[in-house]
Amino acid sequence: MSPRRRVATDYPVDDGGPLLEVEDLTTAFRTPRGRLVAVDGVSLTLQPGTTLGVVGESGSGKTVLSRSIMRLLPQKGTETGGRVVFRGRELTPLSRKELRQIWGAEMAMIFQDPMTSLNPTMKLGRQITESLRYHLDMSRNEAREHAVALLRSVGIPTPERRLGEYPHQLSGGLRQRVTIAIALACGPRLLFADEPTTALDVTVQAQILDLLAAQQRERSMTMVLVTHDLSVVAGRTDEIAVMYAGRIVERAPTKVLFSKMKMPYTEALLASLPRADRPSHTPLKVIPGRPPDLVDPPKGCRFAPRCSYAQDKCLAEDPPLREASPGHVYACWFPVGTPAGRGALTANGRAAGAAPADPTLARSSP
Amino acid sequence: MADLVVEPILAADEVRAEAAGARPRRFKLTFWLAAGWMAAITFVAVFANLLPLPPPNKPLVGPPYSLPSWQYPLGTDELGRSMLSRVVFGARVSLEVGVAAIVIGLLVGGFFGLVAGYYRGKLDAVISAVANVMLAFPALIFAAALVAFLGPSLEVVILVIGVLSIAPLTRLVRATTLTHAGREFVLAARMMGYSSRRILFREVMPNVIPSAISFALVGMALAIVLEGALSFLGLSIRPPQPSWGNMIAEATQYLTQDAWLVICPSLFLFFTVLALNLGGDTFRAVFDVKESAL
Numbered sequence: 001m002s003p004r005r006r007v008a009t010d011y012p013v014d015d016g017g018p019l020l021e022v023e024d025l026t027t028a029f030r031t032p033r034g035r036l037v038a039v040d041g042v043s044l045t046l047q048p049g050t051t052l053g054v055v056g057e058s059g060s061g062k063t064v065l066s067r068s069i070m071r072l073l074p075q076k077g078t079e080t081g082g083r084v085v086f087r088g089r090e091l092t093p094l095s096r097k098e099l100r101q102i103w104g105a106e107m108a109m110i111f112q113d114p115m116t117s118l119n120p121t122m123k124l125g126r127q128i129t130e131s132l133r134y135h136l137d138m139s140r141n142e143a144r145e146h147a148v149a150l151l152r153s154v155g156i157p158t159p160e161r162r163l164g165e166y167p168h169q170l171s172g173g174l175r176q177r178v179t180i181a182i183a184l185a186c187g188p189r190l191l192f193a194d195e196p197t198t199a200l201d202v203t204v205q206a207q208i209l210d211l212l213a214a215q216q217r218e219r220s221m222t223m224v225l226v227t228h229d230l231s232v233v234a235g236r237t238d239e240i241a242v243m244y245a246g247r248i249v250e251r252a253p254t255k256v257l258f259s260k261m262k263m264p265y266t267e268a269l270l271a272s273l274p275r276a277d278r279p280s281h282t283p284l285k286v287i288p289g290r291p292p293d294l295v296d297p298p299k300g301c302r303f304a305p306r307c308s309y310a311q312d313k314c315l316a317e318d319p320p321l322r323e324a325s326p327g328h329v330y331a332c333w334f335p336v337g338t339p340a341g342r343g344a345l346t347a348n349g350r351a352a353g354a355a356p357a358d359p360t361l362a363r364s365s366p
Numbered sequence: 367m368a369d370l371v372v373e374p375i376l377a378a379d380e381v382r383a384e385a386a387g388a389r390p391r392r393f394k395l396t397f398w399l400a401a402g403w404m405a406a407i408t409f410v411a412v413f414a415n416l417l418p419l420p421p422p423n424k425p426l427v428g429p430p431y432s433l434p435s436w437q438y439p440l441g442t443d444e445l446g447r448s449m450l451s452r453v454v455f456g457a458r459v460s461l462e463v464g465v466a467a468i469v470i471g472l473l474v475g476g477f478f479g480l481v482a483g484y485y486r487g488k489l490d491a492v493i494s495a496v497a498n499v500m501l502a503f504p505a506l507i508f509a510a511a512l513v514a515f516l517g518p519s520l521e522v523v524i525l526v527i528g529v530l531s532i533a534p535l536t537r538l539v540r541a542t543t544l545t546h547a548g549r550e551f552v553l554a555a556r557m558m559g560y561s562s563r564r565i566l567f568r569e570v571m572p573n574v575i576p577s578a579i580s581f582a583l584v585g586m587a588l589a590i591v592l593e594g595a596l597s598f599l600g601l602s603i604r605p606p607q608p609s610w611g612n613m614i615a616e617a618t619q620y621l622t623q624d625a626w627l628v629i630c631p632s633l634f635l636f637f638t639v640l641a642l643n644l645g646g647d648t649f650r651a652v653f654d655v656k657e658s659a660l
Contacts, residue, residue: 072557076487104558116550121572131558182558 017088019222020046020069020190025082027061027068034295038064040246041082048189051216051223053233053254055269056243059291062226065243066192069224070107071099086190105135108183110212112195114175118167125163128182135186150181154211173204177211184215191216194226209236230269234258239327242266245292245302248321252328262324262335264309301333309334309344397648400641407638411457419451423606427451431624443627444620452608453634459602459609460638463524463593464586470528471535472582478532479539480574484547484566493536500533506595513601523602527589538581539574546573576653583646587639594635610635 027039038061046052054062067073069084071091084091086107091099111117119127128150129143138146144163151159154177167175176196183191193212197205213236216223225233233240234254241251242265250263261267271285289306292298298305304314311334319331334344410417420427426446427438434441440449482493509526516522546552547570555565590610596602597611605612610631617627 070557072553100559100561102559103556104560109554109557111550111554113550117554119551119555119569119573122569130560135559179554182554 018045019048019087020044021083021085022069023083023085025065025068025084026080027064027073028079030077030079031295035079036295037297038246038294039068042243042246042248043082044241044248044251046190046222046224048222049216049220050238051213051225051236053237053240054224054226054243055228055230055233055240057228057287057291059294060243061246061294062228062243063194064246066109066194066224066226070103070109070192072103072109101135104131104188105186106188107190107192108186108188109192109194110176110179110183110196113199114172114179115199117179118175120167122166123163124165124167124170124178128163128178128185131182131185146185147181150185151178153215154178154181154184155207156181172200173207176200176204176208180208180211180215184219187219188221190222190224192224192226195228196225197232198227198229205232212236229273231273242269245297246294247302247331248329249303249332250328250330252324252330256325256328260324260328260337262328262330262337263303263332264307264334264336264341265303267336268306268308301331308348309336309341311344311347393648396644400644400648403637403641404645407457407634407641408461410454411461414454414458417454419454420448422447422451422455422608424448431620433626440630441626443617444624449627449630452613453610453631456608456610456613456631457634457638459520459607460590460593460635462520463527463602464590464642466524467527467531467589468582468586470525471531471585472578474528475532475535476539476574476578479536479541480543480566480571482536483540483543484562484570490540494540497533497536497540500530501537503530505530505592509592509596510599510601513596518596518601518604520603523593523596527592530592531585531589534585535578535581539578542574542577543570546570577650580646580649580653583642583649587642587646590635590642591639 022042022044025039025042025044026037028035028037030036040061042065044052054065056062064073068080071080071084071094073080080092082092086102091102094102118124125144125147128147129138129140132138132143132146133140147163148159151162156162156174156177162170162174162178167178170178176199180196191212196212197208200208209232212223212225215221225237227233237254239251240254240257241248242257242263243249244265250257250261250266252260257266258270261270265287268285268287272287274284287306292302292305298315299318300316301307301310301314301319304310307314309332313333317333319333321329321331323329324335332341334341424447427448428442428446430442430444430446432438432442432446438448438450440453443449443452478493478497482490509523509530512526513522516526552565552569555569560569593602593609594611594614597609598615600612600615602611603609605616613631614628614635617624617631620627
């Protein structure tokens with residue numbers, strides 16, 4: 001990028017250390033009903049150039065997690081704890097003003113709905129060139145040329161013409177390409193993609209994901225891909241963190257997670273996906289019940305009330321994060337695929353009376 | 367850089383974008399009539415001095431109480447002054463008051479509304495409280511009292527009506543700002559590292575302007591009516607300088623001899639207010655369509 005970066009340069013030299021370290025990050029909102037802990041003691045480490053998938057149901061805290069790391073949440077009514085270290089520099093004590101130099105230039109985010117994340121009253125050209133001129137001090141012409149190149153690189157045909165158009169003149173897929181171009185404009189090192197394809201047609205989803213992967217490779221950027229859809233992250237991430245009720249319940253390299261999952265929640269999420277190798281009209285397995293109320297979370301394991309493996313111990317004691325193999329951690333007393341897990345499953349099957357036709361439905365929520 | 371164009375999908379996008387752009391924007395006939403009327407009134411008011419009209423205060427241009435005719439297009443009043451000339455110069459007063467008062471309201475009320483709606487918190491509480499107090503005053507009595515105190519002149523009337531228009535515009539702009547400040551593109555702008563001030567004035571404000579303008583058009587009609595009412599009470603510019611309001615007030619004395627002297631300025635007032643209201647409605651309708659298409 002341009003040598004005239006306005007960005008603060010007092011970073012320690014890149015020493016091959018992690019790009020981002022999150023330690024015991026906690027985010028709570030003060031609500032009329034009480035303190036809602038949306039992110040509860042999450043720790044993460046991201047190596048440069050890798051992709052992390054963050055997976056979980058709606059309300060599991062994955063969006064709040066990415067916004068907490070960027071510190072984009074409103075200050076009023078929000079309590080945050082823990083440490084976020086980005087390129088060796090701690091973000092927690094930074095002022096708004098210092099953060100503004102990092103936002104957009106070092107860390108950027110792509111939002112879920114391209115229909116609302118572009119300003120309807122501003123031409124696309126200005127929406128893209130503004131950040132270039134703001135962060136990189138480019139001249140009007142420089143910024144324009146750069147914007148054209150950016151739009152072309154995200155696969156938008158006739159970019160010169162598009163610069164003079166308004167967002168409503170573009171389709172959803174093209175708009176998401178534009179938001180990607182805006183997020184990439186200043187060459188961020190870390191990109192959060194918060195459900196980037198949820199609001200798009202299925203046919204466009206794969207294109208957008210491919211585009212993100214291509215851009216990431218080209219710019220050797222680090223990416224956090226937040227989604228509720230395991231199939232989205234399956235082939236596109238190096239590591240996956242599964243979130244439930246504000247906590248990371250399992251984290252593993254992608255291949256390991258899919259082959260040797262330990263957490264029943266991960267298993268249930270995977271079982272709820274439609275698969276091409278099953279006969280048609282096979283009913284999808286659902287996870288019964290709903291995520292817990294985060295103002296007043298249940299005692300013990302938070303997934304226990306919905307879990308087909310759950311035993312009395314699960315309802316009483318909170319399982320700690322344990323290591324299954326290097327890089328693979330999980331929080332469960334009766335992990336999938338272990339003798340303890342199999343024992344728990346058969347015990348629950350027996351308790352339900354008849355043979356468990358469907359283990360995920362065998363146990364009703366208390 | 368990588369070329370990731372996927373032809374069929376983009377071709378479909380192209381068609382869709384063109385269809386959206388090609389859709390003709392249609393206005394109703396009533397809108398064109400209203401716009402035409404406002405254009406005509408504005409034109410004669412601005413160029414009143416250059417038009418071949420007798421001075422509005424010159425008596426005995428024709429015989430008093432003449433009815434409209436080719437020679438005296440809108441007739442003459444009790445002193446034989448040209449009604450056409452008086453109505454045209456009266457339009458000048460009405461429009462000056464309407465436009466200037468609303469500009470004051472838009473600038474002051476718009477600013478406070480934006481700030482209150484965007485920053486929220488204590489600032490919002492204070493601004494909203496002040497606006498509510500201002501709204502609680504009965505407008506006509508407030509205006510009458512203030513003009514009586516400061517002395518009737520065009521400037522004072524503009525100032526008083528301008529002050530009265532601040533509170534409603536503050537509330538409207540605040541509410542509109544609230545809805546837009548919660549949108550994702552505002553968060554996206556923050557994510558790009560822009561300052562709050564920049565976001566407020568460059569991202570949020572352009573989205574608030576259309577609804578503020580459609581409200582301002584209706585407010586302009588209200589301002590013109592209020593000026594008419596003040597004139598009628600003798601609290602705006604003094605006769606013989608004509609304004610629609612004081613023309614109506616003076617002519618009521620001669621209602622039995624010549625009702626036309628009341629009807630003529632009343633019709634001008636009526637059609638102008640109607641046109642402004644229709645304009646405001648159309649503006650809002652056009653804006654709403656755009657909003658829903660997003």
